[in-house]
Amino acid sequence: MNNFFSNFCLLLVLLFMVSSCSEDDGIINNEITSITISTGEIYPAFNTEVTDYYITSLNTLKNIEITLENYNSSKTFFINNQRVTNKITTLKLSPGNDITIKTGLPTNKTYTIHYLPTDLPKTNLITKNNPSDGYILINLFDFSLSSTLDYSYVAILNNDGFPVYYKRIPYKGVINFKSFETPSGRRYSYSVTELNKVVILNENFEEINQIDLIQTNSSYIYNVENHDFIYLNDNHYIVPGVYVRENVDMTSYGGSNSVKLVELVFQEIVNNQVVFEWNSAEHPELLGATDTIYYEQYATSERVDYFHFNSLSIDPNDQNFILSARHTNQIYKIDRTTGTIIWRFGGNNDDFNLSGNQIISHPHHATILNNGNLLLFDNGVTKTPQESRIAEFNLDETNLTANLVYEYHENGRYSDIMGSVQKLNNNYFIGWGGNVYSQINANKSDITEIDFNGNIQLDISFTNNPNRFTYSYRALKYNINF
Numbered sequence: 001m002n003n004f005f006s007n008f009c010l011l012l013v014l015l016f017m018v019s020s021c022s023e024d025d026g027i028i029n030n031e032i033t034s035i036t037i038s039t040g041e042i043y044p045a046f047n048t049e050v051t052d053y054y055i056t057s058l059n060t061l062k063n064i065e066i067t068l069e070n071y072n073s074s075k076t077f078f079i080n081n082q083r084v085t086n087k088i089t090t091l092k093l094s095p096g097n098d099i100t101i102k103t104g105l106p107t108n109k110t111y112t113i114h115y116l117p118t119d120l121p122k123t124n125l126i127t128k129n130n131p132s133d134g135y136i137l138i139n140l141f142d143f144s145l146s147s148t149l150d151y152s153y154v155a156i157l158n159n160d161g162f163p164v165y166y167k168r169i170p171y172k173g174v175i176n177f178k179s180f181e182t183p184s185g186r187r188y189s190y191s192v193t194e195l196n197k198v199v200i201l202n203e204n205f206e207e208i209n210q211i212d213l214i215q216t217n218s219s220y221i222y223n224v225e226n227h228d229f230i231y232l233n234d235n236h237y238i239v240p241g242v243y244v245r246e247n248v249d250m251t252s253y254g255g256s257n258s259v260k261l262v263e264l265v266f267q268e269i270v271n272n273q274v275v276f277e278w279n280s281a282e283h284p285e286l287l288g289a290t291d292t293i294y295y296e297q298y299a300t301s302e303r304v305d306y307f308h309f310n311s312l313s314i315d316p317n318d319q320n321f322i323l324s325a326r327h328t329n330q331i332y333k334i335d336r337t338t339g340t341i342i343w344r345f346g347g348n349n350d351d352f353n354l355s356g357n358q359i360i361s362h363p364h365h366a367t368i369l370n371n372g373n374l375l376l377f378d379n380g381v382t383k384t385p386q387e388s389r390i391a392e393f394n395l396d397e398t399n400l401t402a403n404l405v406y407e408y409h410e411n412g413r414y415s416d417i418m419g420s421v422q423k424l425n426n427n428y429f430i431g432w433g434g435n436v437y438s439q440i441n442a443n444k445s446d447i448t449e450i451d452f453n454g455n456i457q458l459d460i461s462f463t464n465n466p467n468r469f470t471y472s473y474r475a476l477k478y479n480i481n482f
Contacts, residue, residue, distance in 0.1 A: 038065035059165035076104025122463035125161035131458035138472035161460040175473035184234040191226035240266040255298025289328040324366040365420040377419035420474035431475030
């Protein structure tokens with residue numbers, strides 16, 4: 001018994017010596033001094049006494065690198081239960097998996113970097129029934145009539161409605177998260193109002209550029225218009241912008257003789273040179289196309305957004321521009337060489353003479369399909385009852401006639417702002433936008449994919465906080481191979 005007691009005491013002394021010695025004494029100290037993740041910044045700042053962390057950007061789509069700066073071969077660290085063998089560990093996460101970093105004895109600590117931040121708005125899968133392949137790009141922000149948060153998220157969802165990539169951006173005005181397949185490689189973009197820039201990410205989600213307009217008119221300041229953007233390659237893109245034209249005489253429209261008008265300008269830029277510029281002020285007939293619900297602003301408001309551009313695309317058949325303006329209820333085709341308005345679809349000077357159920361109200365996200373049809377999101381703001389839909393029209397651009405060949409709506413669903421639609425083979429992919437006044441509408445699904453017969457293939461919602469609505473300006477689906 002005395003022998004056992006003596007050995008036990010000796011063991012306690014040795015353990016005490018191990019725990020109190022440093023590496024200079026020949027004892028390995030497995031304490032971690034810093035953790036760096038290639039996709040984002042961890043927060044709070046690393047502290048050996050803090051074991052729970054979050055990260056500003058994380059993904060399962062690409063490999064990520066985790067750097068333990070003070071690693072050497074004599075130390076014992078584990079990342080997600082795998083022994084660390086280099087200062088930099090390459091890891092591919094599964095959706096939802098945390099990153100756990102463990103240290104060996106005598107430190108024996110576990111640090112957890114949680115996959116989802118607590119302030120990332122929650123996405124919820126409602127229905128999944130054979131949706132098309134692909135990933136969904138959204139921006140997530142909480143909106144209220146009283147205030148907005150000072151940050152936003154962009155995210156990529158899988159068909160389970162789960163974020164497989166997200167990025168926390170320290171600005172509230174972040175929208176229009178898009179993807180482009182270019183000769184330069186896969187690119188992503190989003191617009192930041194506070195920066196007055198479009199941010200470009202490469203295929204690894206690394207920021208490679210910030211784009212704005214080129215100031216071609218010294219009389220005005222062009223600001224990036226964040227509703228849309230087209231990226232053709234790293235040296236070729238189309239950037240929309242707005243500027244304010246002051247002291248415009250609107251008495252001929254029953255208004256004041258000194259009005260500030262918000263005008264649209266967009267530039268096609270190649271190698272940092274403007275090769276094409278279109279300016280709404282050069283088309284004064286547009287002033288008379290404003291919806292009557294805004295017309296009185298010419299007399300009552302100092303500043304008037306009479307046009308309110310919200311989408312720009314390229315017709316794949318003739319390469320001309322397709323432009324949507326919310327406040328004129330119109331879609332425009334614009335000659336890419338001369339800037340001439342080729343036709344107007346909708347509104348009070350419509351070239352297609354739309355009638356009945358063909359009439360559109362406050363449209364969004366207008367595109368021309370490969371078959372020449374026009375597809376758009378129709379918010380239905382001035383209709384009775386107010387109800388939103390997607391609509392596809394077959395166009396005869398020679399005789400200027402249109403036939404409504406497809407529409408989809410849900411009874412009582414109404415979005416007064418935002419919205420998007422894509423045609424994916426025979427399916428339609430819808431981002432429902434939002435309704436800033438109705439929690440009932442906000443609590444419906446936010447993303448829906450339907451087949452041609454209107455059967456729901458995918459339905460996803462965002463969780464709303466009390467008195468705050470979570471929205472995505474658009475929801476866009478891409479069949480991307482990672």
